[in-house]
Every structure is written in structure tokens, then in C-alpha cells.
Amino acid sequence: MPHQNPSNEKRRELLQEAKTIAVVGLSNKPDRTSYMVSQAMQNNGYRIIPVNPTIAGETVLGEKAVATLTEIDEPVDIVNVFRRSEEIMPVAQDVLQMKHKPRALWLQQGIANEEAAELAKQQGIEVIMDLCIKVDHALLGVGKK
Numbered sequence: 001m002p003h004q005n006p007s008n009e010k011r012r013e014l015l016q017e018a019k020t021i022a023v024v025g026l027s028n029k030p031d032r033t034s035y036m037v038s039q040a041m042q043n044n045g046y047r048i049i050p051v052n053p054t055i056a057g058e059t060v061l062g063e064k065a066v067a068t069l070t071e072i073d074e075p076v077d078i079v080n081v082f083r084r085s086e087e088i089m090p091v092a093q094d095v096l097q098m099k100h101k102p103r104a105l106w107l108q109q110g111i112a113n114e115e116a117a118e119l120a121k122q123q124g125i126e127v128i129m130d131l132c133i134k135v136d137h138a139l140l141g142v143g144k145k
Contacts, residue, residue, distance in 0.1 A: 003117045005128050012140040014104055014126065018077035019047060021133075022069060022102070024091055025082035026050040028060045034082040035060070037108070037134045041080075044137060049076065068094055075100040080133050081107050092116035096123055106133050 005011070021041055026034045026048070042048045042061055049072055050065035058065050066072060069079060069091070079095050079102050081088065088107060095105055096119070104126040107113070117127040128136075 003112070003114055003121075003127060003129060005131060006126055008140055010126070011128060011131075011136055012142055014078070015133075015137055015140065015142040018103070020049065020074065020076050021046050021078045021080050022049040022051050022072055022076045023080045023082065024051045024069065026052055026060060026065070027082075028052075028055050028058060028065075033108075037082075037132065038080075040134045041137065044142075070094055070097045070099075073099060076102045078102060078104045078106050078133070081105070081111060083111065085111050085113050088113035088116040089119075092119045095120060095125065101125065104128060106131070108132055109135070 023038045026038050029035060038048045039061055048061050048063055050060040050063055051069055052065055053067040055065045056067035081091055105120045107129040109130055109132040112129040117129060120127050
């Protein structure tokens with residue numbers, strides 16, 4: 001059965017309750033979509049944790065970047081992913097290895113991977129695919145934190 005995203009109400013609730021978003025593939029270049037979306041979410045009160053091995057140790061949006069999800073020691077509510085669809089399975093596997101299991105794996109607009117979604121769902125993690133978290137935040141009327 002193909003994946004179905006959670007209802008608008010469930011996504012709104014997730015975004016209202018979330019505090020921390022780990023962003024896989026966050027670029028340190030301000031003209032990149034991952035940077036702009038993450039900055040917008042940060043401006044809405046979320047803490048952003050950059051996850052990108054090529055910039056690990058650097059500061060992006062005022063936060064120190066880590067190489068992998070498994071390096072994060074604190075609770076993360078949402079893992080937001082900016083990677084190609086065919087690169088999602090290793091990300092989903094890393095999500096399952098995190099010290100604190102996130103509530104959701106969010107694949108940005110244009111990104112979908114049924115196998116990875118199934119793996120995460122089996123572990124009780126909500127999966128949102130092919131939706132921009134920033135657009136959803138605005139459309140669902142989620143207030144500032």
C-alpha cells in the first residue's frame with residue numbers, strides 16, 4: 001500500500017509541538033533552498049541542527065553542524081531531509097540509530113522513498129513525504145513558537 005502522509009491536523013499538531021528540527025543536507029550557502037527553509041523555520045522559533053558531513057564542525061544559522069544524525073545527543077522532534085530520493089534509505093537507517101527517536105521523518109518537496117517510509121513507520125515514526133515543511137507550516141496556520 002503506498003504511503004499516505006498524516007492528515008493536516010496531525011501535521012499541524014506535530015509542527016505546534018515540535019521544538020527541534022535536525023536538517024539533513026543543510027547547506028551553508030544562503031542561496032540554497034535548504035538554508036532558506038531552515039532559516040524560516042528558525043525564525044518561527046524552532047531550533048535547527050545542521051546535519052551535513054561536508055560542513056561538520058562549521059557554524060550554520062548559529063548552530064554547529066554535525067556529520068550524521070547519530071552524533072546528536074539531544075532530543076529531536078523532526079528530522080527534515082534535503083537529499084535525493086535514492087539517498088533516503090541510509091538516512092532512515094540513521095534515524096533509527098539516533099539516541100533519541102524523533103517523532104517524524106520529513107522528506108522535503110520532491111523527495112519520496114516508500115521503503116524508507118515503511119522502515120520508519122514500523123518503528124513508530126511519522127513520515128511525511130514530498131511536502132515542504134516551511135510551506136506546510138504556513139498553510140496549516142501554525143503560530144510562532
